[in-house]
Amino acid sequence: MALNIFKYSSPASFYPLAGKMVPVFYGLAAVFTIVGLYISFFVAPTDATQGEAYRIIFIHVPAAWMSMFIYIVMAIWAGLGLVLNTRLSSMMAQALAPTGAMFTFVALITGAFWGKPTWGTWWEWDARMTSELILLFLYIGYMSLTAAIDDVRRADKAGAILAMVGGINVPIIYFSVKWWNTLHQGASVSLTSSPSMAKTMLLGMLIMAIAAWMYSIAVALSRVRLLMLEREKSSAWVQEILEQKS
Amino acid sequence: MGKLFIRVIRRDLLLAYRRRADVLTTLFFFVIVVSLFPLGVGPEMKTLRLIAPGVVWVAALLASMLSLQRLFAADYQDGTLEQMLLAPHPLGVIVLGKIVAHWMVSGLPLALMAPLLGLQFDLPPEALGILFIALLLGTPILSLIGAVGAALTLGLRGGGVLLSLLVLPLYIPALIFGAGAVEAYIAGVSPEGHLSLLAALLIFSGLATPWITALALRIAME
Numbered sequence: 182m183a184l185n186i187f188k189y190s191s192p193a194s195f196y197p198l199a200g201k202m203v204p205v206f207y208g209l210a211a212v213f214t215i216v217g218l219y220i221s222f223f224v225a226p227t228d229a230t231q232g233e234a235y236r237i238i239f240i241h242v243p244a245a246w247m248s249m250f251i252y253i254v255m256a257i258w259a260g261l262g263l264v265l266n267t268r269l270s271s272m273m274a275q276a277l278a279p280t281g282a283m284f285t286f287v288a289l290i291t292g293a294f295w296g297k298p299t300w301g302t303w304w305e306w307d308a309r310m311t312s313e314l315i316l317l318f319l320y321i322g323y324m325s326l327t328a329a330i331d332d333v334r335r336a337d338k339a340g341a342i343l344a345m346v347g348g349i350n351v352p353i354i355y356f357s358v359k360w361w362n363t364l365h366q367g368a369s370v371s372l373t374s375s376p377s378m379a380k381t382m383l384l385g386m387l388i389m390a391i392a393a394w395m396y397s398i399a400v401a402l403s404r405v406r407l408l409m410l411e412r413e414k415s416s417a418w419v420q421e422i423l424e425q426k427s
Numbered sequence: 428m429g430k431l432f433i434r435v436i437r438r439d440l441l442l443a444y445r446r447r448a449d450v451l452t453t454l455f456f457f458v459i460v461v462s463l464f465p466l467g468v469g470p471e472m473k474t475l476r477l478i479a480p481g482v483v484w485v486a487a488l489l490a491s492m493l494s495l496q497r498l499f500a501a502d503y504q505d506g507t508l509e510q511m512l513l514a515p516h517p518l519g520v521i522v523l524g525k526i527v528a529h530w531m532v533s534g535l536p537l538a539l540m541a542p543l544l545g546l547q548f549d550l551p552p553e554a555l556g557i558l559f560i561a562l563l564l565g566t567p568i569l570s571l572i573g574a575v576g577a578a579l580t581l582g583l584r585g586g587g588v589l590l591s592l593l594v595l596p597l598y599i600p601a602l603i604f605g606a607g608a609v610e611a612y613i614a615g616v617s618p619e620g621h622l623s624l625l626a627a628l629l630i631f632s633g634l635a636t637p638w639i640t641a642l643a644l645r646i647a648m649e
Contacts, residue, residue: 318596325592329583338646339579342639343593346575 190269192409193418199402206399213392220385228382234298238382241291243390244284247397248316251281255323256348259341269405271337272412274344275327276404280397282320289313319347333412431516435524436531442501443532449497450532457490457537461544472549479548480558480609487537487562488598491569492591494533498525498570498577499644512648518641526567526574526637534566550609557612557622564625565605571632572597578643600628 189195221239228235255277262271292310293303304310323343330336413419443450464482465475502508511521541562542555550558576594580586608621 315596315599318592322593322596325589326579329580329585329589335646335649339643342575342643342646343579346597346639 190267192269192272192413193416195269196406196409196418196422199406203399203402203406206395206402210392210395210399213388213395217385217388217392220381220388225381225385226379231299234295237291237295239385239389241288241295242386243393244291245288245313246390247393248281248285248288248313251277251284251397252316252319252344253348255281256341256344259337259344263338263341263345268412269409271341272405272408273401274340275337276401276408277397278320278324278327279404280400282317282324284393284397285313285317285320289317323347428517428520432520432524432527435521436528439525439528440531443528449494450536453490453494453533454536454540456493457486458540458544460486460489462547465547475548476550476613479545479550480554480561480606480613482548483541483544483558483562484565484602484606487534487541487566488569488595488602490537491533491566491573492587492594494529495570495573495577495590495594496587498529498574499581503581508644509648512645518644519637522574522640522644523633523637526570526640529574530567530570534562534570538562538566550613554609554612557618558609560622561605561608561618561625564622564629565601568601568625568629568632569598571629571636572601574640575636575643578640578647581644581647601625604628 189198217239221236225236225239227233255274258270258277259274261267262269262274289310292313296305297303323340326343327336327340330339410419410422461483464478468474468478499508502511512518514521538559542559545555545558573590573594576590576597579593580590583589604621604625608618608625611621612618
């Protein structure tokens with residue numbers, strides 16, 4: 182018998198499943214963070230030109246990846262919610278937004294700390310940094326719009342439209358490196374040519390990226406659990422859970 | 428379809444004509460913001476020439492923010508918008524008509540006024556021409572993208588501030604290419620590339636945003 186994936190598109194059946202998944206992903210996030218940080222600080226060699234300062238990329242690059250990736254995932258969930266009218270999809274989109282905004286902010290801040298010792302400037306109006314800043318504005322716009330609308334259904338749908346319109350910006354971020362040639366270095370990791378960085382550096386960065394993934398999933402799931410409780414507070418399954426807790 | 432489009436434009440232009448003060452307020456806001464910059468930066472003509480395209484463009488973005496709220500607000504309040512949604516005509520066409528009328532009373536005056544303001548910044552005559560063309564291509568983009576934001580924030584408390592939060596980041600490509608065209612000309616490079624990209628943005632947003640706005644209006648009126 183085929184597994185019915187639509188079973189878990191209902192909050193009542195997804196809530197307990199998410200509850201089981203959250204600790205697993207938090208655990209994975211902790212393991213990968215510890216391993217990743219160990220490799221980043223003790224195994225990866227000192228960079229020949231940038232010295233020790235380059236080690237910030239182990240935070241910066243995964244955060245920048247996640248900031249863009251979460252936006253795309255958020256827009257897809259929001260779009261699914263708009264098209265299929267599934268409650269859970271819209272809740273997932275809203276649960277992802279604060280994490281995405283946080284990673285965007287981290288990417289900008291760590292970028293500034295990295296830029297100061299290596300380029301001698303905190304901020305440069307280069308295409309990628311500017312696009313990352315715009316991405317932060319898009320996240321803030323999405324969160325403000327959904328927060329300003331009291332009617333949950335309208336908030337979900339209006340947010341979905343904004344997320345998808347803003348999504349046009351995400352590819353621009355990614356390809357901006359090729360469009361404009363400025364101070365920013367070319368993409369540090371490329372899939373087509375062999376990476377120019379030492380294997381251990383790449384390994385540390387990838388493990389940190391996986392840690393960021395696990396953390397994002399864990400946080401988004403715990404946030405979506407709260408959203409489910411809040412929005413479905415008058416339904417029978419929430420009442421049951423509340424009774425069990427008390 | 429064409430008839431409907433023209434009708435909507437004529438109606439909105441007539442309504443705007445009856446309330447001329449609104450149109451003039453936006454225009455004078457634009458003039459005042461642009462004129463404030465020399466007072467803040469100092470009367471050094473060399474600096475002013477450099478910042479002129481950016482200043483005019485940013486002022487145009489802000490002025491367009493002011494007028495955007497009027498795009499659907501009056502029709503929303505008196506119930507006309509609901510009738511438009513119920514009408515057996517494609518909502519996208521009606522919306523496009525409203526956007527075009529809105530541009531004619533908000534964006535077009537800015538574009539016409541801009542060369543005059545450019546003189547304050549000592550721009551050479553050809554650069555004034557480029558500035559005019561760039562604004563002529565760019566201000567419709569502002570109305571088109573802004574319409575989505577206006578529809579999304581329709582009837583919300585604090586809608587005006589929220590609207591700018593949503594729409595200003597989306598205006599950035601238009602700002603970059605619009606101001607870039609004039610800057611390129613001043614720097615001695617052909618502004619053609621910038622203007623072409625601006626035209627491409629205009630075509631793309633002209634095709635997509637009326638329908639997105641229509642969808643947003645339906646959501647807002649549910």
